[in-house]
Amino acid sequence: xxxxxxxxxxxxxxxxxxxxxxxxxxxxxxxxxxxxxxxxxxxxxxxxxxxxxxxxxxxxxxxxxxxxxxxxxxxxxxxxxxxxxxxxxxxxxxxxxxxxxxxxxxxxxxxxxxxxxxxxxxxxxxxxxxxxxxxxxxxxxxxxxxxxxxxxxxxxxxxxxxxxxxxxxxxxxxxxxxxxxxxxxxxxxxxxxxxxxxxxxxxxxxxxxxxxxxxxxxxxxxxxxxxxxxxxxxxxxxxxxxxxxxxxxxxxxxxxxxxxxxxxxxxxxxxxxxxxxxxxxxxxxxxxxxxxxxxxxxxxxxxxxxxxxxxxxxxxxxxxxxxxxxxxxxxxxxxxxxxxxxxxxxxxxxxxxxxxxxxxxxxxxxxxxxxxxxxxxxxxxxxxxxxxxxxxxxxxx
Ligand code: FAD
Ligand code: SF4
Ligand code: SF4
Numbered sequence: 001x002x003x004x005x006x007x008x009x010x011x012x013x014x015x016x017x018x019x020x021x022x023x024x025x026x027x028x029x030x031x032x033x034x035x036x037x038x039x040x041x042x043x044x045x046x047x048x049x050x051x052x053x054x055x056x057x058x059x060x061x062x063x064x065x066x067x068x069x070x071x072x073x074x075x076x077x078x079x080x081x082x083x084x085x086x087x088x089x090x091x092x093x094x095x096x097x098x099x100x101x102x103x104x105x106x107x108x109x110x111x112x113x114x115x116x117x118x119x120x121x122x123x124x125x126x127x128x129x130x131x132x133x134x135x136x137x138x139x140x141x142x143x144x145x146x147x148x149x150x151x152x153x154x155x156x157x158x159x160x161x162x163x164x165x166x167x168x169x170x171x172x173x174x175x176x177x178x179x180x181x182x183x184x185x186x187x188x189x190x191x192x193x194x195x196x197x198x199x200x201x202x203x204x205x206x207x208x209x210x211x212x213x214x215x216x217x218x219x220x221x222x223x224x225x226x227x228x229x230x231x232x233x234x235x236x237x238x239x240x241x242x243x244x245x246x247x248x249x250x251x252x253x254x255x256x257x258x259x260x261x262x263x264x265x266x267x268x269x270x271x272x273x274x275x276x277x278x279x280x281x282x283x284x285x286x287x288x289x290x291x292x293x294x295x296x297x298x299x300x301x302x303x304x305x306x307x308x309x310x311x312x313x314x315x316x317x318x319x320x321x322x323x324x325x326x327x328x329x330x331x332x333x334x335x336x337x338x339x340x341x342x343x344x345x346x347x348x349x350x351x352x353x354x355x356x357x358x359x360x361x362x363x364x365x366x367x368x369x370x371x372x373x374x375x376x377x378x379x380x381x382x383x384x385x386x387x388x389x390x391x392x393x394x395x396x397x
Contacts, residue, residue, distance in 0.1 A: 016040040019369075021193070021253030024122060024143030025170045030177065037173035039166040040253060043376045045263050048172045052185075052264050053285045057380060065380050066351055067273070068263040072283040072292070075274035075346075076299045085135045086215065087279050090269050090299065091162060092135045094186055096128045097294045098160050104184060105156040108163065109134035110142050117214065118199055122147050124154065134162075136215055140196050141251055145170055148178065157181040164190035165259030172264045184287060187265025189272055191357050192218075193254045201249050205242045208234055220276045220349050221340050243320075255364040256372075258381040260354055267291045273304055273350040280304070280350075308344035310352035315388055318359050358384050363391070 013031060014020035019040040026034055036042055049056045049069055057064040067073065082089025095107045106124040111134045113119040120142035125131045144167045151159060159180055161171055168187050175183055194202060203210035207226050215227040218238065226234040262268045267281065267288035274280035283289050344352045362385045365373050377385075 016253075018252050019256055021166045021251060021257075022141040022143050023167045023170050024146035025148070025174070027143055027146040028148045030145070030148050030174050033174050033177065037170040039169040039259070040256065040376075043258075043378060044173065045169065045259060045378050046380075048169065048264050052172055052266070057263070059380055059383055063347075065383060066347075066354055067261050067282060068284065070282045070284050071289065072281075073273065073304050074281050075278040075302045075304055076281050077278050078298055079300055080298070082132070082135060086137045086217070087271055089135060090279050090281070090295065091186060091188065092131055093295050093298055094267070094269075094291055095125070095131045095160055095162060097298075098184065098291070099126070099128060099131065101294065103294075104158045104160045104182075106151070106154065106159055107131055108144055108147055108151075108159065108161040110138050110144060110162075112138055116196075119196060120144075124150060124156075124159075137217075139193070139216065140199050141193055141253070142167075148174070152179060158184075160184040160186060162186045162188075163265075164188055164193070165262045165264070166190075166253065166257060168262055168264045169259065184291060185265045185267075186291065187262030187268045189261050189268065189270035191254065191257070191260050191353070192250050194249055194251055198249045198251065202246060205245050206236055217271070220271065220274075220345070222343065252368075255361055256369070256376065257361060258358060258376075258378055260357060272353055273347045275302070275305070275346060278302065304347055305345070306347035308348045310344040310348050310355060311387070313343065314352060314355040314359065317356055318388060319391060355384060355388070359388050359390065 013026050015026070015034050016038050021040065025031065025037055030037070034041065046056045053069040055069060057069045059065055064070070076090065078088035078090060078093060082092055085092055095109065098104045099107060106126050109123060109125050109131060111121045111123050113121050118138055118140055120138040120140060122142060122144045123130065123134065124147050125134060144163045157180055161183065163171065165187065168185055171185070200210070203213055206224065207213050209228060212229040213226050214229055217225055219225050222238045223235040224238065224241070228234065261282070265288070266285055267283055270280045271278070272280055281292065283292050358381050362377060362381070365376060369376070
């Protein structure tokens, strides 16, 4: 059966306006639920955590405060990595195993268009080949939920959806309307996403050869790693990024996002809490545990660890982020080496990244959407941000 692809996007129907992350919901008949479902109109993470996982996160547990409701967390990697996957291909492997064991009839995932390797094309994959064709990040806003009408029309009853936080919030909000017997949700963390035009600007400002980049990731060694068509690797230290030029490159949705760790997925697969080269898995509920167990024999594991102290690095980075300071490359390289040697590792690296992004995003919302601040920022994010001193300019806005 041919892969089902989404209908073309209409540009006049996004009630979140400039904050819209193009999650795809408003390209479907489910637009009727947008007021309650859109992550940027009504923030409902804590309430939806309770319905998805049976409880909200415990704010007095440091791990849950940062990483959300969970019963298990581990570092893992595939014994036989999938060639061309973003990391070792755990996400694709779970989707393939679920199809092959007939747990689901289809998988919502994102392939790319024929013309452009980074242009997302959401599909409902029904075979291993179709899932594999969706491997590797399309590092741009992707309208994954634009296939929801196709899901209903296909009559399928058991579905796996792969997606990032804003997509999953909207999906959870309309889950009961989809007519499914079982929905499995496999999430990835997500931060600093961009439009396709923004991605081009990022590549052109940061890589030596933007047109040959096939893959990139902001890694735990405080460097961006680019992989090029010829197999070569290029690394650029975070501190050397041209932040003055990149300040406006991230989408307003992503500058206002507080769901870095995909709080509403059953199972999350990322890298941020794992040692360099390993993936990070967070099991949030019993459904997530079943998905985890299904592929466990394809993986090797090591316990998560935490080393270092992020707090002063985060505090110092707040004004730098805020002013868009860019270091000369030699200083950036040096700083990268020092931070890699003595800086936060494992879960402490993940907390560093969450703290840096939440403080930046809090300031962004406070300055640009002060009327939304109170409702839009979840309690756990307020708690995290309150550990830091923010610039007075923002506090007096
Ligand atoms: P693969 O087996 O290669 O599968 C990748 C899956 O991602 C595919 O199924 C595809 O459908 C899906 N996908 C691709 N592009 C998109 C998209 N734009 N939107 C939704 N789904 C998509 N992890 C972290 O720990 N920290 C981060 O800051 C972080 N940022 C991310 C930003 C984006 C935009 C995305 C898509 C992912 C991010 N991740 C992050 C997750 C991480 O990069 C890997 O995707 C994850 O570890 C899975 O790797 P894998 O090899 O198992 O995936
Ligand atoms: Fe609609 Fe999604 Fe945009 Fe919100 S983010 S306005 S739900 S398309
Ligand atoms: Fe969505 Fe947040 Fe990722 Fe932006 S950073 S695409 S808003 S999950």
